[in-house]
Amino acid sequence: LEGIIAKKSSSTYAPDLRSKDWLKIKVNQRQEVIIAGFTKNEDTVKQFSSLLLAVYENGQLQYVGKVGTGFSDKLQKEMMAQFKPLITDKSPFETIPDVNKPSRFRPNPPKAKATWLKPELVCEVSFSEVTSDGVFRHPSFDGMRTDKKAKDVVRETAVDTEAIIEEKDQPEDKHAKALKPPKEKERKTLLNPKDETQVRKICGHDLKFTSLSKIYWPEDKVTKRDMFNYYYRVAEYILPYLKDRPMSLNRFPGGIHGPSFYQKNVKDKAPDWAKTFPYTTSNGEDKLYLLGTDEASLLWMASLGCIEMNPWFSRAQSPDNPDYCVIDLDPDKNTFDQVVEAAQEVRKVLDAIGVPSFPKTSGSTGIHIYIPLDSKYSYDQSQMFARIIVKLVHQQIPGYTSLERMVSKRKGKMYLDFLQNRPGATIAGPYSLRPKPGATVSMPLTWDEVKPGLTMKDFTIFNATDRLKETGDLFKGVLGKGIDLVKTIKKAQSIFDVDGE
DNA sequence: GACGTCT
């Protein structure tokens, strides 16, 4: 048994971070809204990039934000047919909303052109909360509503009720406060800034955190304590990508410049509550992988000095069937703008054959692109598909990319790594920290963000949680509906010159 | 980083 010792913390600081307050499952709100227009980004092939949403407030049309996710290409086509007759060059709003509103975390939003619609169509969206300027956070499209008149669409939550009361500077009304939905609290920090050793109860298990002021990232003055606090705060985002996955532990007990080593076997090491996955090595030894499960397993890994989180592509329930295929761009003597170019080339190829793709910075030097497979295929099939894609990409940009396995044969060109799609192989998962100067994070992106000027240090331990509050989990689709490989490969063969070999 | 053994 590993040394996680049950001991009451003597610290007076530690508040009860485990009050059920934050344990509540985040329930999205839903409401009907009017479609008042749509935007189309400069580069996209889609019908539209987002819908501009509105509700009536005091008889006036009020902008409540936009939604850019939740519709398939097919649905978009049908919707566009409904939009066409309603297009108008006059904004239905009294004051024209800023649909390209930049923010601290998306300083260069893609240029989106707005098209206005007569406010007649109604749809339903879900969202996590309403921001202080009255727009939806993390909106997602749930479908059209044909049974509802646009004129009847008003705000459904009590949030605005309170906002209006405050605006008019009325005395606070207890009743209004009671109606207010529970505010999505920003998660508190796990560990206090003082004690070198602290014990916390996580998922019912006492975890001990030691050497908390040890500097893990000296260039950035980031400590082990900072690392724990980070994983604690991103837990809800990262855990879906670790859950039930065997983990390769890559340990850096002395920080990012100290010696490091891999650990796969946690037999007789993991605490008794940890879930494990048995495997047998090629020379017949029985070992146990740690499975990602919950916050306790996440923080226990971190406490071993695992700066990175390296999950399998498949889960224990179906270990031979990956949930996604990965195209891993590994630059050598390339600029990051070239990595961006290559990533967009991957996207173009995938777009052409109707395959959704999800990009993220690796946090180290490259970019990872995930393709959802929904564990319908084998690793071999996934790798075959990845090989087809990178071959096509390489044909487009042979000047600075390479498919050579041997580094010396790559001649400084970027490796289009498809071989990582094999059992037992891993890469740093989404939201993982990396043991690199800058305390970088492997950050999921929208494709609009994958453009020249992007840098690895845009996303770090310092800004990741703030960004997540704004963007939500951009990788949701990765664990969603998988592609149809058979159809897709056929389509690729019809469009491109795919050589089978 | 954790554990066993030695002084």
Added chain:
DNA sequence: AGACGTCAACGCAAT
């Protein structure tokens, strides 16, 4: 109690 030593991947393919 503290110092010290030891351990902590793996599969595949090219050479």
Added chain:
DNA sequence: ATTGCG
């Protein structure tokens, strides 16, 4: 059998 590779 050893090395290179992620």
